[in-house]
Amino acid sequence: AQTVTQSQPEMSVQEAETVTLSCTYDTSENNYYLFWYKQPPSRQMILVIRQEAYKQQNATENRFSVNFQKAAKSFSLKISDSQLGDTAMYFCAFMKPSGNQFYFGTGTSLTVIP
Amino acid sequence: GAVVSQHPSWVICKSGTSVKIECRSLDFQATTMFWYRQFPKQSLMLMATSNEGSKATYEQGVEKDKFLINHASLTLSTLTVTSAHPEDSSFYICSAVPGRLLYNEQFFGPGTRLTVL
Secondary structure, rough: OOOOEEOOOOOOOOOOOEEOOOOOEEEEOOOOOEEEEEOOOOOEEEEEEEEEOOOOOEEEEEEEEEEOOOOEEEEEEEOOOOOHHHHHEEEEEOEEEOOOOOEEEEEEEEEEEE | OOOOEOOOOOOOOOOOOEEEEEEEOOOOOOEEEEEEEOOOOEEEEEEEEEOOOOOOOOOOOOOOOEEEEEEEOOOOOEEEOOOOOOHOEEEEEEEEEEEEOOOOEEEEEEEEEEEEE
């Protein structure tokens, strides 16, 4: 079974600063997908960024980027120039290509301080 | 595109009654939908995988007779909580995967908050 671990239950960052959220996972699969989802107070799950395991290049989406270390099974999210709207729960997720089933981490509650 | 809706967004019911929650993919066909349960300040827990035209696959520990799932069409899956009790109060989220081919993303509905009195 796949497990996803987020070791930081809560984090805070000053507005305009940079913050990194950690995620590790355990799998015997070689091909898979990794995601970061944001869940604001509205509870709507919003995709932040996605990484395919077979791609060595780290994914980036504007202010969001990942540090994907396949050998270490690590997938951290860096948020640059943090904004108040970034305040939310952030979930790391693992997906095997077969079955499309997601495995979510326990989440990190991020607060951006003005 | 890729919008998923849920109805109702919140519901309050009496203990012992049944509640149906609908999950619809609005602009795509979804052969697979997932149902999750989320308690306050916790992660999403997968309850079941719903495939169009076949029986749902339930995760270990989820009572299939209590949480009835029907995926009758390519755009609609329903979750019925039968004989609801206060411990069933939770936030229920569905997600959908487009098409019949393998796809590397799920699209999530906005969730349904269930309160059982």
